[in-house]
Amino acid sequence: xxxxxxxxxxxxxxxxxxxxxxxxxxxxxxxxxxxxxxxxxxxxxxxxxxxxxxxxxxxxxxxxxxxxxxxxxxxxxxxxxxxxxxxxxxxxxxxxxxxxxxxxxxxxxxxxxxxxxxxxxxxxxxxxxxxxxxxxxxxxxxxxxxxxxxxxxxxxxxxxxxxxxxxxxxxxxxxxxxxxxxxxxxxxxxxxxxxxxxxxxxxxxxxxxx
Amino acid sequence: xxxxxxxxxxxxxxxxxxxxxxxxxxxxxxxxxxxxxxxxxxxxxxxxxxxxxxxxxxxxxxxxxxxxxxxxxxxxxxxxxxxxxxxxxxxxxxxxxxxxxxxxxxxxxxxxxxxxxxxxxxxxxxxxxxxxxxxxxxxxxxxxxxxxxxxxxxxxxxxxxxxxxxxxxxxxxxxxxxxxxxxxxxxxxxxxxxxxxxxxxxxxxxxxxxxxxxxxxxxxxxxxxxxxxxxxxxxxxxxxxxxxxxxxxxxxxxxxxxxxxxxxxxxxxxxxxxxxxxxxxxxxxxxxxxxxxxxxxxxxxxxxxxxxxxxxxxxxxxxxxxxxxxxxxxxxxxxxxxxxxxxxxxxxxxxxxxxxxxxxxxxxxxxxxxxxxxxxxxxxxxxxxxxxxxxxxxxxxxxxxxxxxxxxxxxxxxxxxxxxxxxxxxxxxxxxxxxxxxxxxxxxxxxxxxxxxxxxxxxxxxxxxxxxxxxxxxx
Numbered sequence: 001x002x003x004x005x006x007x008x009x010x011x012x013x014x015x016x017x018x019x020x021x022x023x024x025x026x027x028x029x030x031x032x033x034x035x036x037x038x039x040x041x042x043x044x045x046x047x048x049x050x051x052x053x054x055x056x057x058x059x060x061x062x063x064x065x066x067x068x069x070x071x072x073x074x075x076x077x078x079x080x081x082x083x084x085x086x087x088x089x090x091x092x093x094x095x096x097x098x099x100x101x102x103x104x105x106x107x108x109x110x111x112x113x114x115x116x117x118x119x120x121x122x123x124x125x126x127x128x129x130x131x132x133x134x135x136x137x138x139x140x141x142x143x144x145x146x147x148x149x150x151x152x153x154x155x156x157x158x159x160x161x162x163x164x165x166x167x168x169x170x171x172x173x174x175x176x177x178x179x180x181x182x183x184x185x186x187x188x189x190x191x192x193x194x195x196x197x198x199x200x201x202x203x204x205x206x207x208x209x210x
Numbered sequence: 211x212x213x214x215x216x217x218x219x220x221x222x223x224x225x226x227x228x229x230x231x232x233x234x235x236x237x238x239x240x241x242x243x244x245x246x247x248x249x250x251x252x253x254x255x256x257x258x259x260x261x262x263x264x265x266x267x268x269x270x271x272x273x274x275x276x277x278x279x280x281x282x283x284x285x286x287x288x289x290x291x292x293x294x295x296x297x298x299x300x301x302x303x304x305x306x307x308x309x310x311x312x313x314x315x316x317x318x319x320x321x322x323x324x325x326x327x328x329x330x331x332x333x334x335x336x337x338x339x340x341x342x343x344x345x346x347x348x349x350x351x352x353x354x355x356x357x358x359x360x361x362x363x364x365x366x367x368x369x370x371x372x373x374x375x376x377x378x379x380x381x382x383x384x385x386x387x388x389x390x391x392x393x394x395x396x397x398x399x400x401x402x403x404x405x406x407x408x409x410x411x412x413x414x415x416x417x418x419x420x421x422x423x424x425x426x427x428x429x430x431x432x433x434x435x436x437x438x439x440x441x442x443x444x445x446x447x448x449x450x451x452x453x454x455x456x457x458x459x460x461x462x463x464x465x466x467x468x469x470x471x472x473x474x475x476x477x478x479x480x481x482x483x484x485x486x487x488x489x490x491x492x493x494x495x496x497x498x499x500x501x502x503x504x505x506x507x508x509x510x511x512x513x514x515x516x517x518x519x520x521x522x523x524x525x526x527x528x529x530x531x532x533x534x535x536x537x538x539x540x541x542x543x544x545x546x547x548x549x550x551x552x553x554x555x556x557x558x559x560x561x562x563x564x565x566x567x568x569x570x571x572x573x574x575x576x577x578x579x580x581x582x583x584x585x586x587x588x589x590x591x592x593x594x595x596x597x598x599x600x601x602x603x604x605x606x607x608x609x610x611x612x613x614x615x616x617x618x619x620x621x622x623x624x625x626x627x628x629x630x631x632x633x634x635x636x637x638x639x640x641x642x643x644x645x646x647x648x649x650x651x652x653x654x655x656x657x658x659x660x661x662x663x664x665x666x667x668x669x670x671x672x673x674x675x676x677x678x679x680x681x682x683x684x685x
Contacts, residue, residue, distance in 0.1 A: 144361065209494060
C-alpha cells in the first residue's frame with residue numbers, strides 16, 4: 001500500500017512538469033500533502049500516539065490546507081497571471097524529469113542497505129532534484145516558492161524512512177518546514193507582491209558589482 | 211549557565227523588539243553586551259564542561275566565542291553611530307537592535323553546540339535574524355537582497371537537514387541514534403561509507419551558504435552589500451565562522467574514517483573554485499562593499515585549502531579564520547564612514563579619501579595591508595603556514611596557480627584601495643561633506659592591532675587552544 005502511495009507521489013511530479021497553470025501546481029501540492037498524510041499513517045506505526053497526531057496534523061493541516069490556500073490567496077492578491085511561464089517547453093521538462101527519476105533509481109541500485117526501503121530513497125531524491133529543476137526553469141518568483149515546497153515534501157518522505165527509529169528527526173523536519181515556509185511566504189506576502197508589481201525573476205537583478 | 215545566558219539574551223532581544231524609548235533601548239543593548247562578556251568569561255573558566263547535554267565549552271568553540279564577544283562590542287558602538295546618523299525611527303531601531311542581539315546569541319550557541327542537529331537549529335535562527343538586519347532599509351534593493359538571502363539559506367538549511375538524515379542512516383547499523391559529534395567520532399569506523407559520503411556532500415553544500423564558498427556563496431555577497439555596514443561586519447566575519455564550525459566539526463568525524471582522502475578532494479576542489487570565482491569577481495567589481503565581501507570568499511577558500519591539505523594546515527586554518535574575522539570586520543566598520551563622506555558605494559565616485567578623513571584613510575590602508583596578508587599582518591603567518599601545508603602535500607602546480615590567483619586579487623584590491631585613498635574624483639562637491647570624528651576609527655585600529663598581535667606573537671594559551679581544537683584530526 002505504501003508503495004502505491006509513493007508511486008502516486010512520483011507521478012504527481014510528472015504531472016507538475018507539464019502543468020501550465022499555477023492553480024494546477026497548487027492543487028498538486030495539496031494532493032501531495034494528502035498522500036503524505038496516508039504514508040505517515042501507515043509507515044509510522046512504532047512511535048507514540050501524541051507525536052503521530054502532531055505529524056498527521058502537520059501534513060493535513062499545514063501541507064495540504066494552509067499552504068495551498070495561502071498560495072491561492074497570494075495569486076489573487078497580487079494579480080499574478082495564471083501561466084507558469086517555463087523557460088523550456090513542456091516536452092523537454094517531461095524528458096528531464098524522467099531522466100531525474102531514472103538516475104535516482106540507478107543510484108539507489110548501487111546502494112546495499114537492508115535497513116532502508118529503497119522506494120523512499122528514490123522518491124525523496126527525485127522529488128528533491130525535481131524541485132531544484134522547477135526552481136531553475138520557471139520565470140515567476142511564486143513558482144520558486146512552490147519548487148521549495150516540493151523539496152520540503154521530498155525531505156519529509158526521506159525523514160519518514162527512518163521515522164520509526166528516530167522520531168526526533170521527523171519533528172525537526174516539521175520544524176524546518178513550518179519555519180522556512182513562514183519566513184519565505186511571509187516575505188512574499190508582505191513585501192515582494194507590494195514592491196515588485198509584476199513578480200518576475202528578471203526584476204531581481206538590481207544588485208550588481210558595478 | 212548557558213541556559214541562563216540563552217534565556218537572558220532572548221529576553222533582552224524580545225524586550226528590545228518592543229521598546230521605543232531611546233535610553234531604554236541602549237541600556238538593553240549594553241546589558242546584552244555585559245551578558246555576552248560574562249558568559250564568555252564563565253565559559254573560559256569551565257573549559258571542557260558539558261552543559262544542557264548539547265553544549266560543550268571546547269577549544270574551537272571557545273576561540274570563536276571570544277572572537278565574537280570582542281567583535282560584538284565595536285558592532286554595538288557602530289550600530290549606535292549608524293542609527294543616530296540616519297535618525298532612524300524608534301520602530302526600525304528596535305527591530306535592528308533586537309535582531310542584532312538575537313544574531314549574536316544564536317551564533318554563540320551555534321559555536322558551542324556539540325550536536326549536529328543543534329548547530330543546524332541555531333544556523334536557522336541566524337538566517338531569521340540576519341534577514342531582518344538585511345531588510346533594515348525597507349527599499350527595493352534591500353528587499354531583493356533579503357529575498358535572495360532567505361531563499362538560498364532556506365534551500366541550504368534543507369540540504370543540511372538531508373545530510374543529517376543520511377548521517378542517521380549511516381549510523382543506523384551501529385544501534386545508536388545519538389548524533390553528537392563525540393558519538394560519531396567514537397563510532398567513526400562503523401559508519402556506513404556510502405551514506406556518510408552523501409551526508410558529507412549535503413552538509414558541506416548546505417553550510418557553504420554561511421561560510422561563503424562555491425556553490426552557495428552568492429546569497430552572502432548580496433546580504434553583506436545590502437545590510438547596514440555594522441551588521442554586514444558581523445555577517446562577513448563571525449557568521450562565516452559559524453559555517454566554518456559546522457563544516458569543520460563534521461570534517462573531523464569524516465577525517466577519522468577511510469573517506470579522508472575523498473573528503474580532502476571535495477573540500478579542496480570547492481576551495482579552489484571559490485578562490486577562482488573570487489578572483490574573477492574581484493577583477494571587475496566596482497562596488498567597494500561587495501569587493502570586501504568577495505575578499506571574504508577568497509579568504510575562506512584559502513582556509514578550506516588549508517583544511518584539505520592537512521598537517522600544519524589545520525592549525526593555520528583555525529588561526530586564519532580568527533584573524534580574518536578581526537580584519538574583515540574592521541574594514542566593514544570603516545566602510546560606513548567612507549559612505550558618509552562620499553554618499554556612494556561605487557569606486558567611480560570615491561577618491562582622495564586622505565584629504566577628507568585622514569584617520570579613516572589610515573584604517574583602510576592598514577586594513578588593505580592586513581587583508582592581503584602582507585607582513586606585518588597576522589594573516590601573513592597563517593597564509594604562509596597554509597601554503598607550506600600545500601607544499602608538503604606535493605601539489606606544487608596547485609600552489610603555483612593559487613599564488614597567481616592571489617597576486618591578481620592583491621593587484622585589483624590594491625588598485626581600488628589606492629584609487630580611494632589618493633586619486634581625486636572629478637567634479638566632486640566638497641562643500642557638504644561630513645567631518646568624521648577620529649575616535650570613531652579607534653575600534654578598527656584596535657581590531658587590526660589584535661590581528662597583528664595574535665598572528666606574530668600568539669600568547670601561549672592561544673596556541674594551546676588552537677592545538678587542542680585540531681588535536682582530533684589525524685596526521
